[in-house]
Amino acid sequence: MATRRRGGSTEQVLVAGAGAMGSQIAVVCALAGLEVGLYDVDPAMLTRADRELRDRMSKQIAKGRRTAAEVDDAFARLRMDTALSALTGVDLVIEAVVEKLEVKRALFAELDQRCPPGTILASNSSSFVPSQMAHATARPDRFVNLHFFNPALVMRCVEVVRGPETSDATVEAAIDLVERIGKLPVVLDREIPGFVANRILNAVRDEAIGLLEGGYASIEAIDTACRTALGYPMGPFELMDLTGIDIGYLTKQARFEETGDPADAPSATVRAKVEAGHLGRKTGRGFYTYDEHGNRTRPT
Numbered sequence: 155m156a157t158r159r160r161g162g163s164t165e166q167v168l169v170a171g172a173g174a175m176g177s178q179i180a181v182v183c184a185l186a187g188l189e190v191g192l193y194d195v196d197p198a199m200l201t202r203a204d205r206e207l208r209d210r211m212s213k214q215i216a217k218g219r220r221t222a223a224e225v226d227d228a229f230a231r232l233r234m235d236t237a238l239s240a241l242t243g244v245d246l247v248i249e250a251v252v253e254k255l256e257v258k259r260a261l262f263a264e265l266d267q268r269c270p271p272g273t274i275l276a277s278n279s280s281s282f283v284p285s286q287m288a289h290a291t292a293r294p295d296r297f298v299n300l301h302f303f304n305p306a307l308v309m310r311c312v313e314v315v316r317g318p319e320t321s322d323a324t325v326e327a328a329i330d331l332v333e334r335i336g337k338l339p340v341v342l343d344r345e346i347p348g349f350v351a352n353r354i355l356n357a358v359r360d361e362a363i364g365l366l367e368g369g370y371a372s373i374e375a376i377d378t379a380c381r382t383a384l385g386y387p388m389g390p391f392e393l394m395d396l397t398g399i400d401i402g403y404l405t406k407q408a409r410f411e412e413t414g415d416p417a418d419a420p421s422a423t424v425r426a427k428v429e430a431g432h433l434g435r436k437t438g439r440g441f442y443t444y445d446e447h448g449n450r451t452r453p454t
């Protein structure tokens with residue numbers, strides 16, 4: 155794809171990684187009128203992304219949320235390839251590959267070699283900050299995190315995280331892109347692991363577990379207070395069951411191994427759930443139990 159700029163705005167993007175996040179980010183960009191390349195090392199992931207995206211879009215057409223013409227146009231703007239070289243002539247790259255720092259750094263080094271000098275490189279990482287990745291490239295001023303939320307087709311917030319060397323022009327272009335695709339940019343002024351939303355979510359979760367472990371209130375009481383007094387759509391235990399108790403455990407364990415700070419270690423309650431294989435809805439049991447239809451039966 156040749157680089158084509160209109161008033162400095164992003165017209166062509168490459169999304170690297172066609173998993174849960176990358177596939178939806180790609181179609182969001184295509185629906186907004188951008189030319190999109192979707193790259194993955196695994197051809198099966200591209201096939202799956204194509205099938206799942208077409209399936210989702212058919213449902214949206216059936217519900218009257220989008221027209222068939224809009225969707226056809228979007229797919230006509232979306233190219234999928236396992237050859238990175240076919241897709242790198244773009245204004246901006248959104249990396250959404252597996253959450254392994256060395257894989258991301260290697261990919262950014264390659265993108266730096268292959269992309270035009272003006273291309274902005276962005277990571278959708280949930281935990282790595284720009285300063286951990288930007289120096290794999292010779293353009294740390296053109297490096298930024300664009301943190302989408304799951305499911306990216308639905309969730310409006312995108313955190314824009316600048317590293318110490320990210321230029322103002324890069325942040326402006328990132329904000330511009332987020333708005334262009336119909337999302338809401340939330341800009342951080344300094345990088346910090348976990349960014350804003352997940353840090354606050356984690357603090358709420360830790361406090362909820364502390365209250366439970368201290369014997370102050372039951373799982374149900376804590377969830378009910380969060381829903382009815384604070385207006386949360388779900389209580390912290392309900393949410394952990396939904397997202398998978400192991401996911402939060404692994405994130406905290408990794409952080410603890412990095413910092414050695416006991417405050418970062420997973421709680422005894424969460425550790426016990428993970429060791430017992432009670433990971434939430436996906437195993438039929440977590441903080442609550444669920445029947446075969448996924449309906450909640452009772453707290454465990």
Ligand SMILES: NC(=O)c1ccc[n+]([C@@H]2O[C@H](COP(=O)([O-])OP(=O)(O)OC[C@H]3O[C@@H](n4cnc5c(N)ncnc54)[C@H](O)[C@@H]3O)[C@@H](O)[C@H]2O)c1
Nearest residue numbers: 171172173174175194195196199250251252253279280304
């Ligand atoms: N899942 C979430 O809720 C969520 C939310 C926000 C951000 N993120 C972040 O998004 C990124 C992707 O997460 P996901 O849940 O979509 O993962 P996923 O496992 O669903 O997909 C990752 C994809 O990356 C591909 N891949 C691996 N190495 C690659 C490489 N070198 N080049 C190209 N493709 C490669 C894999 O084949 C796979 O298709 C991670 O950095 C994660 O932290 C995830």
